[in-house]
Amino acid sequence: MSQENRIPVTPIWNHEDxxxxxxxxxxxxxxxxxxxxxxxxxxxWCYVGLEAEIPQPGDFKRTxxxxxxxxxxxxxxxxxxxxxxxxxxxxxxxxREKHGNAKSFTCPYHQWNYDLEGNLQGVPFRRGVKQDGKxxxxxxxxxxxxxxxxxxxxxxxxxxxxxxxxxxxxxxFEDFLGPTMLSYFDRMFNGRxxxxxxxxKQRIPGNWKLxxxxxxxxxxxxxxxxxFVTFGLWRADNRSELKMDKHFRHAxxxxxxxxxxxxxxxxxxxxxxxxxxxxxxxFLDVEVEPWWEGPTAVMMTLFPSVILQQQVNSVSxxxxxxxxxxxxxxxxxxxxxxxxxxxxxxxxxRQANLFGPAGFVSAxxxxxxxxxxxxFEQKPFHRSLxxxxxxxxxxxxxxxxxxxxxxxxxxxxxxxxx
Amino acid sequence: MSDNWIxxxxxDDIPEDDVIxxxxxxxxxxxxxxxxxxxxxxxxxxxxxALLSDGFLEDGEIECPLHQGRFCIKSGKxxxxxxxxxxxxxxxxxxDGQVFLKFx
Numbered sequence: 001m002s003q004e005n006r007i008p009v010t011p012i013w014n015h016e017d018x019x020x021x022x023x024x025x026x027x028x029x030x031x032x033x034x035x036x037x038x039x040x041x042x043x044x045w046c047y048v049g050l051e052a053e054i055p056q057p058g059d060f061k062r063t064x065x066x067x068x069x070x071x072x073x074x075x076x077x078x079x080x081x082x083x084x085x086x087x088x089x090x091x092x093x094x095x096r097e098k099h100g101n102a103k104s105f106t107c108p109y110h111q112w113n114y115d116l117e118g119n120l121q122g123v124p125f126r127r128g129v130k131q132d133g134k135x136x137x138x139x140x141x142x143x144x145x146x147x148x149x150x151x152x153x154x155x156x157x158x159x160x161x162x163x164x165x166x167x168x169x170x171x172x173f174e175d176f177l178g179p180t181m182l183s184y185f186d187r188m189f190n191g192r193x194x195x196x197x198x199x200x201k202q203r204i205p206g207n208w209k210l211x212x213x214x215x216x217x218x219x220x221x222x223x224x225x226x227x228f229v230t231f232g233l234w235r236a237d238n239r240s241e242l243k244m245d246k247h248f249r250h251a252x253x254x255x256x257x258x259x260x261x262x263x264x265x266x267x268x269x270x271x272x273x274x275x276x277x278x279x280x281x282x283f284l285d286v287e288v289e290p291w292w293e294g295p296t297a298v299m300m301t302l303f304p305s306v307i308l309q310q311q312v313n314s315v316s317x318x319x320x321x322x323x324x325x326x327x328x329x330x331x332x333x334x335x336x337x338x339x340x341x342x343x344x345x346x347x348x349x350r351q352a353n354l355f356g357p358a359g360f361v362s363a364x365x366x367x368x369x370x371x372x373x374x375x376f377e378q379k380p381f382h383r384s385l386x387x388x389x390x391x392x393x394x395x396x397x398x399x400x401x402x403x404x405x406x407x408x409x410x411x412x413x414x415x416x417x418x
Numbered sequence: 419m420s421d422n423w424i425x426x427x428x429x430d431d432i433p434e435d436d437v438i439x440x441x442x443x444x445x446x447x448x449x450x451x452x453x454x455x456x457x458x459x460x461x462x463x464x465x466x467x468a469l470l471s472d473g474f475l476e477d478g479e480i481e482c483p484l485h486q487g488r489f490c491i492k493s494g495k496x497x498x499x500x501x502x503x504x505x506x507x508x509x510x511x512x513x514d515g516q517v518f519l520k521f522x
Contacts, residue, residue, distance in 0.1 A: 103500070103502055104499075104500045106466070111466065111484060111485070113466070113484075113485040113500050115499060115500065121485055121486070121487075121499045121500040122466075122482075122484060122485020122486040122487060122499075122500055123485070123486070124468075124483065124484045124485070125483060125484075126483075126486060127474055127481075127483070127486075129472065129483070130472065145486075
C-alpha cells in the first residue's frame with residue numbers, strides 16, 4: 001500500500017484548507033461518536049419539533065437529539081419541557097409511543113412515575129410491603145426522589161419551533177443562530193401560529209453530514225434534479241445569494257425563481273427535458289406570499305440537526321436523526337399557517353409532493369447520498385473535492401459555489417480538533 | 419327505598435391506626451380507624467390502580483404503596499403528586515359493634 005493509500009489510525013486532515021474532505025470524515029465510527037458528543041450533546045441547540053405538534057396540555061411527542069431519545073411535552077401551564085427518554089432507575093427507554101397525551105410518565109419495567117417536567121414522583125414499594133403486621137423491604141431511608149429525576153434539557157421556543165439542549169451552559173438560541181440566520185428564521189416563523197400538515201419519514205443509508213452538505217450545495221439542484229431545471233424552480237441562472245453565520249456552521253441558500261424553459265444555461269444540461277410537461281399543472285400553481293419578501297426559495301441549514309425549507313409555497317422542517325456513521329433517519333414535518341385559506345393549504349400539500357422519500361425532487365437526493373457513502377466506504381483513504389467558486393469561504397451573490405460546504409468543514413474541524 | 423346503609427365489617431376487625439381492605443356490596447372499600455373514629459374510602463387508587471389498604475396510614479392521610487400519592491381519608495382529597503383525582507369517601511355508622519356504610 002502506498003503512503004497516500006494508508007488509512008491513518010488517528011485521522012489527520014492532511015489538506016491545508018477545507019476544499020478537500022477526507023472520506024474518513026464519513027466512515028470512521030470513532031469520529032461519529034465524537035460528533036454526537038461535540039455537536040449534538042454540547043454547545044448546539046438541536047431541533048425537537050413544532051409547538052403545533054403538541055397543542056394540548058399533556059400532549060407529547062417522542063423524538064431524538066443525535067442518537068438520544070427525548071420526549072417533548074406540553075405542561076399544564078402550557079410551557080414546553082423536553083426530557084430524556086431514559087428511566088432513572090434501570091436506564092430503560094420507557095416511552096414507546098410516538099405521540100400521545102399523558103398526565104405523567106410511568107416506566108413499565110418497575111412503574112417508576114415521573115411528572116411532565118421529569119421529576120420522580122413515586123417509586124413502588126418505596127416503604128416496603130406490610131406482611132404479618134411488619135413492614136419488609138423497600139428503599140433505604142435516605143432515598144430522595146428529588147435525586148432521581150429524568151435528565152432535563154434546556155428548551156428554546158421561537159416562532160412555534162422548539163429546540164433543546166443537553167448542555168445547560170449553552171449560549172441563547174438567538175446568539176446560536178446569529179443575526180443573519182435569525183432574520184431568515186424570523187421570516188419563516190414570524191409569529192403566526194403554525195398548523196401541522198403531515199410527515200414524511202425515510203432512512204437514508206449515508207452519513208448524516210451529507211444531508212447538511214446537500215442543502216449547502218447549490219451546484220447540484222440544477223444538474224441532478226430534472227424537475228427543478230425543467231420547471232425553473234432552482235437553476236444556476238436564478239438570482240441567488242449564499243449566506244452564513246460568523247462561524248460558517250449555519251447557512252442559507254436564497255433564490256428567486258426564473259421563468260423556466262430553455263435558454264443558454266440549459267442547453268448542455270442533460271437533465272433538462274424540453275418536451276417534459278406536467279400532467280397536472282396545479283403542482284406549479286405557485287402563489288406569491290407577502291412574507292417571502294422576494295425570494296421564492298430559502299433553504300436554511302441549522303447545524304447540526306435541522307433544515308428549514310421554503311420552496312415556493314411548500315414549507316417544512318427536515319430533522320436529521322443519525323444512527324451510526326453510515327445511516328440517518330430523515331423526518332420531514334410539513335406545516336402551514338393558521339391564516340392560510342383552504343386553497344393555500346391544498347397548494348402547500350400538493351407542492352409537498354416534491355419532497356420526502358418519493359418526492360419528485362428529493363428522491364434523487366436520497367439516492368446520491370446512499371451512493372456517495374458507498375464510494376467513501378470503498379476507499380476511505382481518499383477525499384472529495386469542494387472547489388467550485390475557489391478555496392475561500394465567503395458569502396456570494398450567485399449559486400455557482402461550494403463555499404458553504406467549505407465553511408461547514410472549517411467549523412467542523414475546529415470543533416472536532418482535526 | 420331505605421337509605422342504603424349496608425352492614426360491612428366488625429369494628430374490632432379494623433386495626434388500630436391502620437387500614438384494612440374489604441369488599442362490600444361488590445365495591446372494594448378501605449376502612450381506617452384513627453383514635454376510635456372510623457373512615458371509609460374506595461380502596462383502588464385513582465392514579466396507578468393499586469390497593470390503598472397495602473399502603474401506609476399517617477396523620478390522617480393514606481399513602482398509596484405504588485407511587486406515594488396521599489389522600490385525606492376524611493375528605494378523600496388528593497393531597498400530593500402524582501394524584502390528580504380525589505378518591506370517593508363513604509359515610510359510616512356504628513351499630514352493635516358493626517360498621518354500616520352508606521351507598522348513594
